[in-house]
Amino acid sequence: MASKPEQLAPYPNIFNMQVDFPELIQHVKPRLEYGKKNRLFSKLLPYIFLKRIENQHQLFFGGHGNSFPNVHIDEFWVHTQLTQIIGKKEFILYAPDQSQYMYPDQKSSRKSQVNNIHNPDLENFPLFKNARALKVIVHPGESIFIPSGWWHTTYIHDFNLSFSLDHVNEFNWEVFMLNNYEEIKINHPKFAWIALFYSRIGKYLFNITESLFYKFKN
Numbered sequence: 001m002a003s004k005p006e007q008l009a010p011y012p013n014i015f016n017m018q019v020d021f022p023e024l025i026q027h028v029k030p031r032l033e034y035g036k037k038n039r040l041f042s043k044l045l046p047y048i049f050l051k052r053i054e055n056q057h058q059l060f061f062g063g064h065g066n067s068f069p070n071v072h073i074d075e076f077w078v079h080t081q082l083t084q085i086i087g088k089k090e091f092i093l094y095a096p097d098q099s100q101y102m103y104p105d106q107k108s109s110r111k112s113q114v115n116n117i118h119n120p121d122l123e124n125f126p127l128f129k130n131a132r133a134l135k136v137i138v139h140p141g142e143s144i145f146i147p148s149g150w151w152h153t154t155y156i157h158d159f160n161l162s163f164s165l166d167h168v169n170e171f172n173w174e175v176f177m178l179n180n181y182e183e184i185k186i187n188h189p190k191f192a193w194i195a196l197f198y199s200r201i202g203k204y205l206f207n208i209t210e211s212l213f214y215k216f217k218n
């Protein structure tokens, strides 16, 4: 049965391409220019950090009227490239300087408590009315790049298939590693310092390696 605004299909339906369709990953090209320095695909990134976000290639299925359940910043503060394959998807984005109006959840500061942005609860979240949104519709064959730290949610206008890819590069390296540190601290507090240590070492290691690679390549 097709999803309709008055009778919504469950959403999001996310598939992990590494697990569900590994044979398709080789067809994900060309990569965005920014993606060429994606540290998530570097052998210099220890597996322990990569493993924590092991779903870097995702396929999203959705139908008319589906909306992402919350306004959020992506996990581990990754950048995200999303490419539309079938159908149009509307993105509603809020720049990091709008965080003061977003009412982050106390348990997860990446999630806004204002879930229904089309009909926000202004009694409980009065400052949200000041939030400036940027809206864009992404069509099949088009990609959107959502920088680390941008709040966002989506609305789907018709049957929809999207591909998304996580990115870590020099611009979000420190916040990505800080999130790793905070996560490891919860379950393995004795080893959390490794994340802080590698954050410093990795910063120089990646910067030098990337600049050498691109120098010889160009």
Ligand SMILES: [Fe+2]
Pocket: 072, 073, 074, 080, 152
């Ligand atoms: Fe997201």
